[in-house]
Amino acid sequence: MPLVERAAHMARLERLLREWPIVALLGARQVGKTTLARALARRWRGPTTIFDLEDPRDLNQLDEPTLALEGLEGLVVLDEIQARPQLFPILRVLADRPRRPARFLVLGSATPDLLHQGAETLAGRVGFHELGGLDIQEVGGRRLDRLWFRGGFPLSYLAPSHRASEEWRRDFIRTFLERDMPRLGGALPAATLERFWTMLAHYHGQIWNASAFARSFGVSHTTVRKYLDLLSGGFVVEQLRPWVENVGKRLVRSPKVYLSDSGILHALLGLATPRDVLRHPVLGASWEGFALAQVRRTLRARPEECFFWATHAGAELDLLVVSGRRRLGFEIKRTDTPGVTASMRSSLETLRLDHLDVVHAGQRTYPLTKEIRAVSAARLATDLTALRR
Numbered sequence: 001m002p003l004v005e006r007a008a009h010m011a012r013l014e015r016l017l018r019e020w021p022i023v024a025l026l027g028a029r030q031v032g033k034t035t036l037a038r039a040l041a042r043r044w045r046g047p048t049t050i051f052d053l054e055d056p057r058d059l060n061q062l063d064e065p066t067l068a069l070e071g072l073e074g075l076v077v078l079d080e081i082q083a084r085p086q087l088f089p090i091l092r093v094l095a096d097r098p099r100r101p102a103r104f105l106v107l108g109s110a111t112p113d114l115l116h117q118g119a120e121t122l123a124g125r126v127g128f129h130e131l132g133g134l135d136i137q138e139v140g141g142r143r144l145d146r147l148w149f150r151g152g153f154p155l156s157y158l159a160p161s162h163r164a165s166e167e168w169r170r171d172f173i174r175t176f177l178e179r180d181m182p183r184l185g186g187a188l189p190a191a192t193l194e195r196f197w198t199m200l201a202h203y204h205g206q207i208w209n210a211s212a213f214a215r216s217f218g219v220s221h222t223t224v225r226k227y228l229d230l231l232s233g234g235f236v237v238e239q240l241r242p243w244v245e246n247v248g249k250r251l252v253r254s255p256k257v258y259l260s261d262s263g264i265l266h267a268l269l270g271l272a273t274p275r276d277v278l279r280h281p282v283l284g285a286s287w288e289g290f291a292l293a294q295v296r297r298t299l300r301a302r303p304e305e306c307f308f309w310a311t312h313a314g315a316e317l318d319l320l321v322v323s324g325r326r327r328l329g330f331e332i333k334r335t336d337t338p339g340v341t342a343s344m345r346s347s348l349e350t351l352r353l354d355h356l357d358v359v360h361a362g363q364r365t366y367p368l369t370k371e372i373r374a375v376s377a378a379r380l381a382t383d384l385t386a387l388r389r
């Protein structure tokens, strides 16, 4: 199968490797980390060494890790770092050498929070890059629907049929629950986590309701919060924080929760084909979550720059991107003739937005008012690039 080129990720990684002694490339299982790192190593000028820490032969070579690593020059890739968190303190020492003969690229499928054992010792020495699934920029706007139905895991997206794609995703879900999560230290029965994940799928794009989950699982708020952190730590769930600013309005303070991948969302809900998705009540939430993720990717907005906004009075904004002094607003509407609403005017004014885009399912991008634009989801990759920093 030919590789889909991931040029923007490659460029960012190469830049980070110039700036930091250690770069962490993190992302969900099977999202393409090893493939990207190997492509990067092929382009690297100078010596490269790759260790796969889930391969016993490579692990043998690292029996004496300091000895094995300190003599290396150029690019050193440590794949599956979560299998050997003991390496973190050693990497720290190597990163602090006065002359830096090597750059380290570490790959992992859990957030530092979930890894905890030792990753924090790298503070100030490591640049992070998160790899998500394939996005609209990489596959092209004409493939928008396919990317939405199947999600962005390369093997799901590229599968020869919708059925094969869905089978791949069901298999991913099973492996994630039964093998990956236990290895990442998530000591929770696979069946419980699966039920939780499926319930989250039903709440996709809604405000996190700890009480509903706590009641349904017969555990405390803190415990369901831990389930949520576990899935977030494996990059399969994302949270969008509320924008809270003292403007005298009563604001909603819990995050919104999204499954990171629309294909996994559909598989968890048993929606095998596009037809199934189009007839299911999750349709609207699924499309909106998908479009929102594509906006964030296209803008290259970091998670800490992204918010939603909602007041108890009913005004809301699906996505607010705050970078420096700039405030960009986005509304997502699964229609091909979006109009301007009172809520849009309210968010423009209250949040003092520099710009508001209404991302819709139609084919054209055009102005709605002086400050508001209708943007075709299929054209995001071209029509939003001007808004990048």
Ligand SMILES: Nc1ncnc2c1ncn2[C@@H]1O[C@H](COP(=O)(O)OP(=O)(O)OP(=O)(O)O)[C@@H](O)[C@H]1O
Residues within 6 Å of the ligand: 001, 002, 003, 004, 005, 006, 028, 029, 030, 031, 032, 033, 034, 035, 036, 109, 154, 155, 158
């Ligand atoms: N850009 C791409 N184009 C086409 N196929 C890809 C691409 N990236 C990854 N794949 C395919 O997807 C599968 C998973 O990729 P890869 O092994 O790189 O992911 P990973 O993130 O390292 O997964 P894991 O966490 O399980 O090690 C592989 O079969 C790979 O060939």
Ligand SMILES: [Mg+2]
Residues within 6 Å of the ligand: 033, 034, 035, 079
């Ligand atoms: Mg890998």
